[in-house]
Amino acid sequence: MNDEQFDESGVVTAVAGAEDRAFEAALRPRTLTELIGQDRVREQLSLVLDAAIARGSTPDHVLLSxxxxxxxxxxxxxxxxQVAAPLRITSGPAIQHAGDLAAILSGIGEGDVLFIDEIHRMSRPAEELLYMAMEDFRVDVVVGKGPGATAIPLEIPPFTVVGATTRAGLLPGPLRDRFGFTAQLDFYDAADLHRIVRRSADLLALDLSDAAGHEIASRSRGTPRIANRLLRRVRDFAEVRTGGVLDEAAARAALDLYEVDAIGLDRLDRAVLTALCSSFGGGPVGLSTLAVAVGEERETVEEVAEPFLVRLGFxxxxPRGRVATPAAWRHLGMAVPAGLDQLTLGTDDPS
Known part of the structure; x- marks a missing residue:
């Protein structure tokens, strides 16, 4: 939610960029039947929602990770x-005080859906207030300070919290336990990504060839957001360079221009692998040293580049640092050093 702006209560008030808003609105599926991929989650969530609708009750709280x-x-x-309810959107970093959450909850209507993105980044006092709101549909608002402070109970109509997190392990147990349904979203396979790209192209009235769609899907790192972003870049390239022709050659040329290789590695990913293999002989090397070598912040390397490289097995x-695997050497077109010991790989480095 990097482009969103929040008012004083933490609720979204605007999203920067009219084009981005229109693009995202055009491509987002609106029902579970329109959603491509995530078959297991889709079926489970459908049962939760259909049962709640049949009972005429508010659905259980949902955690998406x-x-x-x-x-x-x-x-x-x-x-x-699906439940024909208003959606209120906020973010964990925007809720740093219990009063921030109380202001949001005071405006909740019966059956409303409250979406809290990056819910693991809420402050502890706000989390404790959310416990009571989710379980008892009431909160105690403290008025005043010191010995004269008074707790005023605030009744809240039944509502549904949908929490989203990229780091479920950071959620405290009491908060996780209050979600009636938890869904773990997986990376998409190439076939589902191709269907997503095909659907997006149709919605945007783009004459995209199947081969071009497969090319985009294969470089999208298993992530629909990246697939749609690459589709935009291919569209731009085609409009400027090929007279609007969106074939495989145009897709490949566009993605090469934007430094996205055949399996989705970008400039940063290749810089990390190249530094590991060329500058440090394959490692091990500490994360901070590796970040300096590629000219990026430590957090950028750890949170942006590393997860995909680890998932690919590169x-x-x-315990001694980051190590390039034989697959990384081969992907860079370099000879694998003799005697590279794969048995030392696979243990997380706490640094």
Whole structure:
């Protein structure tokens, strides 16, 4: 939610960029039947919502976890649409005081869906207030300070919290336990990503060839958000360079221009692998040293580049530092050093 702006209560008030808003609105599925991929989650969530609708009750609170870009915000919007309820959107970092959350909850209507993105980043006092609101549909608002402070109970109509997190392990147990349904979103396979790209192209009235769609899907790192972003870049390239022709050659040329290789590695990913293999002989090397070598912040390397490289089996974390695997050397077109010991790989490096 990097482009969103929040008012004093933490509720979204605007999203920067009219084009981005229109693009996202055009591509987001509005119902579970329109959602591509995540078959297990879709079926489970459908049962939860259909049962609640049949009983005429508010659905259980829902926790959505998984890496960025897999559709957590989209699913929150679908939940609100399926139960025909208003959706209120806020973010964990915007709720740093219990009063911030109390201000949001005071405006909740019966059956409303409250979506809290990055819920693990809420402050502890706000979390404790949310416990009571989710379980008892009431909160105690403290007025005043010191010995004269008074707790005023505030009744809240039944509502549904949809929490989204990229780091479920950071959620305290009492908060996790208050969610009636938890969904773990997985990365998408190439076939589902191709269907997503095909659907997006149709919605945007783009004459995209199947081969071009497969090319985009294969470089999208298993993530729909990235697939749609690459589709935009291919569209731009085609409009400027090829007279609007969106074929495989145009897609490949566009993605090469934007430094996205055949399996989705970008400039930063390749810089990390190149530094590991060329500058440090494959490692092990500490994360801070590796970040300096590629000219990026430590957090950027750890949170942006590393997860995908580890998932591909190109990089491993060991007690002594980061290590390039034989697959990384081969992907860079370099000879694998003799005697590279794969048995030392696979243990997380706490640094």
């Amino acid at each position: 998984g890496p960025p870009g897999l559709g957590k915000t989209t699913l929150a919007m679908i939940i609100a649409h 990089l491993a974390r060991t």
